[in-house]
Amino acid sequence: MLPKVAQSPTNDDFVQNPYPFYENCLAKGGKVFWEDYNMVSLFKYDDVSSILKDRRFGRECPEDKKQGYRKELAPFYELEDHSMLQLEPPKHTRLRGLVLRAFTSRKVNSMAEEIQTLCAQLIQNFSSNQVNILNEYANKIPVIIIARLLGVPEEMSEQLLRWSNDMVMMYQARRTVKHEERAIKASKEFSAFMRSYIDERRSKPKDDLITHLISAEENGEKLTIDELITTCILLLNAGHEATVHSLGNGIKVLLENKRITIDWQNELKINQLTEEILRFDPPLHIFTRYAYDQIDLGDYTIKKGEEVALVLGATGRDKTLWSDPEYFDPSRVIKKNTAFGGGIHFCVGAALARLEMQIALPMLFAKYPKMELAEKPRYADVYHFHGLEKLLIKLKD
């Protein structure tokens, strides 16, 4: 029998700081039955990463477990049906292969200069000496860059942010009918926009990701229009939501730990800092997997079809890997990190997200080395996401 734990994911103390709960579950062995989710939940790095890589587990819900959804939610779930994130091989392999063909590391690395220019412009245009750095910086960089990569007009970025924010609310613990209505409206509008935009690109090809996705082919097969729409929406949504909060959580922890000094000229130190931020306070805390077979986990046998929670937010607090994991220490050398997942669903945008963090953080801190928190930041009540409501900063150079 696994230990049972109760913890509401919408409790404010938990939302503001979920780590004491994670540490408690790790102390119980890292394998517990989380009553509020009604699921076996894994917290240790080794357990989480081995299940991410184990092909006997997957994201796609087995046919006999599908619960169906109210028909008014169809516009959202019909998009999800074509999302590589919700599929397993062979459908996943085909979709991911076609995307990786267009989303090459050369393409990502070629964005470095553009990210630098964008960060400099945003810093230059800060509205006053006290800013909500999430709105004026962290939110803007990832959405503008992914819009440019895809080839969607960047004047649309505010609209893209609204659609995306409304859609991802479907995954949070405090989901209400209001959230669902907004997500459905956003799904309809976003997919209508993408459909007409893809049509336009077909007739006027450019050197952008949408054009490459339209022409990408594997074994003579191309993406269908529905797959194209969903893939563009997935890249736009996934391409910024988590990066915004990695930047926000990173700026927060650096300002809360003023004793820590970073050599902003040293690329290696900046890369280390980025990994430490993603270990210490990652933006996505739980993903689940279905067991496609009966699987023995040592002290627990998972039934075929059972859903298991992988608590990515906790693996960085695993004492078997890190000494004093509750301390933020950018001098750590981190080789093991589940912030971007693992296995066949490993984040397609990890290199882009890292690049954005490695450019945006030093540029901000080099310009305003003495900036301070203007108030104690609060995390938004949207678990399993873990990002701030706002981040008010007094800018001082």
Ligand code: HEM
């Ligand atoms: C710090 C920022 C980011 C974090 C922490 C993050 C995290 C993750 C995680 C944990 C997964 C795997 C989920 C699972 O296994 O169930 C994932 C998948 C994915 N991410 Fe990211 N992500 C980030 C940025 C990005 C960016 C910038 C893009 C796109 C440009 C992106 C695109 C994707 C896509 C398409 C998938 C699905 C991959 C698949 O199913 O094969 N992500 N991400």
